[in-house]
């Protein structure tokens with residue numbers, strides 16, 4: 001049985017198609033990248049998996065659970081972790097309290113175990129020294145790390161990462177990809193939406209390209225990037241030089 005399975009997911013916002021018959025599945029420890037132009041529906045896809053928005057049709061299964069009637073928090077407790085493209089920590093709480101809340105609510109841990117998991121998540125993401133700062137005082141870069149730390153503190157089995165490498169230096173991107181590669185060795189499946197393609201290429205072994213809500217390519221990263229379908233999506237777009245290898 002796949003870990004996560006999407007079957008014919010479709011969604012429109014008015015006239016805007018953000019999902020059209022999206023079907024794919026993930027196994028434990030898979031590592032999949034998603035590329036696609038702005039407005040393609042990438043973030044909406046995560047929102048449908050995490051339960052923030054409802055598909056118009058189609059089914060999503062997490063192991064044997066049909067997610068249709070599960071709230072976002074029950075999906076998080078079941079093991080679906082997600083970061084947000086625009087970080088949204090509890091600003092008035094400290095970095096540590098944010099991670100602790102994630103460990104207790106999403107991770108369902110109590111007492112010492114929740115503290116240990118929260119600390120471990122901060123440690124892994126290089127936020128240990130920021131533990132006692134109010135989350136609202138962090139710079140964007142550290143806010144992005146806190147997004148990752150919070151989702152890790154929940155002890156996810158699948159982790160949905162939404163553009164967490166944007167704006168980072170090469171060194172920081174390398175640190176991030178090291179963390180993410182390690183997650184899969186622990187059996188965590190990763191789905192990573194990212195425009196920083198070199199970060200994806202060093203991490204994932206499968207790439208999906210989403211355009212206007214349709215998966216136009218799905219396969220080995222280099223083949224997907226070289227495919228006619230993906231070139232057609234990006235051709236004429238200003239990000240072609242950033243996204244596609246020449």
Ligand SMILES: Nc1ncnc2c1ncn2[C@@H]1O[C@H](COP(=O)(O)OP(=O)(O)O)[C@@H](O)[C@H]1O
Nearest residue numbers: 013016018036037038039040041042043044045
């Ligand atoms: N909650 C919403 N209500 C209405 N329109 C939305 C909503 N969320 C996203 N959209 C629209 O859906 C399209 C796809 O958005 P999104 O999924 O964020 O794309 P991506 O992450 O690929 O850039 C955009 O045109 C966006 O404006």
Ligand SMILES: [Mg+2]
Nearest residue numbers: 042043044085
């Ligand atoms: Mg997005």
